[in-house]
Amino acid sequence: MTSNPTEEAEELDLIRAAQAGRRSAFEALVRRHHVRIIQLCGSLLGNQAEAEDAAQEVFLKAYVSLTRFEGDAAFGTWLHRIAVNHCLDLLRKRARRKTDSLDELVEREGRAIEAADLAARLLATLPEEQRVAITLRETQGLNYEEIAKVMDCTVDSVKGRLKRARETLEKSLRHFLSAGGV
Amino acid sequence: MAEMHDSEKLQAYYDGELPPVERARMQEHIKSCADCRHAVERWREVARTLLEPPILRPSDRFVAAVMEDVDALERPVAERAAWLPGWLVPSLALAASVLIFYLSLPSSIVNFDSETMLLSGDETQLAMVLGSQPPRPDEVLGLALEQQP
Ligand SMILES: [Zn+2]
Numbered sequence: 001m002t003s004n005p006t007e008e009a010e011e012l013d014l015i016r017a018a019q020a021g022r023r024s025a026f027e028a029l030v031r032r033h034h035v036r037i038i039q040l041c042g043s044l045l046g047n048q049a050e051a052e053d054a055a056q057e058v059f060l061k062a063y064v065s066l067t068r069f070e071g072d073a074a075f076g077t078w079l080h081r082i083a084v085n086h087c088l089d090l091l092r093k094r095a096r097r098k099t100d101s102l103d104e105l106v107e108r109e110g111r112a113i114e115a116a117d118l119a120a121r122l123l124a125t126l127p128e129e130q131r132v133a134i135t136l137r138e139t140q141g142l143n144y145e146e147i148a149k150v151m152d153c154t155v156d157s158v159k160g161r162l163k164r165a166r167e168t169l170e171k172s173l174r175h176f177l178s179a180g181g182v
Numbered sequence: 183m184a185e186m187h188d189s190e191k192l193q194a195y196y197d198g199e200l201p202p203v204e205r206a207r208m209q210e211h212i213k214s215c216a217d218c219r220h221a222v223e224r225w226r227e228v229a230r231t232l233l234e235p236p237i238l239r240p241s242d243r244f245v246a247a248v249m250e251d252v253d254a255l256e257r258p259v260a261e262r263a264a265w266l267p268g269w270l271v272p273s274l275a276l277a278a279s280v281l282i283f284y285l286s287l288p289s290s291i292v293n294f295d296s297e298t299m300l301l302s303g304d305e306t307q308l309a310m311v312l313g314s315q316p317p318r319p320d321e322v323l324g325l326a327l328e329q330q331p
Contacts, residue, residue, distance in 0.1 A: 023252070030248050038240050048236055052244060059248045063255070119232040137197060138233035144199055163193060169228045 008074075015075055019067055026066070030059050033076060036140065037083050043139045044087035044132065046120025054090060058083045073149050080140070080150045084132050091128075122172045130165035133158055187218055196222050 011032070017025035037058055042051030061082050062069075069078055123131050129151065136142045136150060147158045194200050195208040212218050 023249070026252065027245060027249050030245050034244055034248075035238060035240055038244070039235055039238050042236055042238070043233075048238075051238075052241060056244070056248055056251065060251050060255070063252050116236070119234075122232055134233065138229045139235045144194075144197065159190060159193065162197070163189070166193075166225055166228060169232055170224050173228055173231060 011075055012071065015066075015069065015071065019069070026063060029075065033079055034059070036076070037079055040080060040083050040135070040140055041087055043135045044084065045090060046116075046123060048116075050090070054087060055083070058086050061086065074146075077146055077149050080136065080142070080146075081152075084136075084150060088128060088132070118176065122169060122176065125172060126165055126168055129153075130161045130168070133161035134165040134169070137162055187215065189221070192218050192221060193225075196225055 011029070014025045014028050014032075018029060034055065038051045038055040041054040041058065042048045045051060045054060058079065062079055065082075069075065073081075123135070126134070132151060133147055136147045142150065144155045144158045148155045151158070191200070191204070191208060192212075195205060195212075200208060212222065
């Protein structure tokens, strides 16, 4: 998420202009960040079809609270934070609906499970904070400090969350492979 | 190189977080240590299988769609502002914009958990839903993390 000083200064100008109500400035910010935010939503939701709708709402939320952005973190980090919260809300709603366990799915569909579906299901078994941390690191390429800012936690917590997420995913992946999947 | 395994440092190495000198030292260690080498390979395998970012082609309409929503938010607020006393405008405009924001979303994609928040009776959460105080992202994150089982 790191960018060079010129880009940062440019971005700050855009943010100030957008905060002052200039429409084109906010539009430029959306244009700069939308691909990564859609990608993040898709990864967290495990569903590309929902990613754009979710990201659209993320940018609206950002717009509504734009005057609250004080520039203490990078704008991209701030957007990531809104996106993470929004997607967690969506996931909690979805969790109220019953879904098959992975084992049920393997039994029913055998080897035909698509890789993306497998990924979404295994990731869904992680506690929220681990899932978010590993997604921000591996999929979005954020460094420890950026993840800590997005998740409002210490760098040490980030390390712990990543470690536990990797241990669990490693185990579930092995379990799945030995059960005859993919 | 006879060096102790250090799983935290190994992970930092894998994540590209080690300063150059330590990075070089870890690289040397890995050459001679199968355990650490395999650990890194397994992390890579997990990332490749489960965490590869999808190839995305966002629709060409995405930015325009966001801006249409933004315009829809702004229009009624501006109209209202004309006949209200000046001191009332900012708070009402804010409340209205948040309300209109939720009302303007198709019901199928209203995702902010206003129902739960309203039912909770918690002051901060109520304020967030009612818009007297728009949520700061960290507040939302705080709530998000609080609410998990
Ligand atoms: Zn070793």
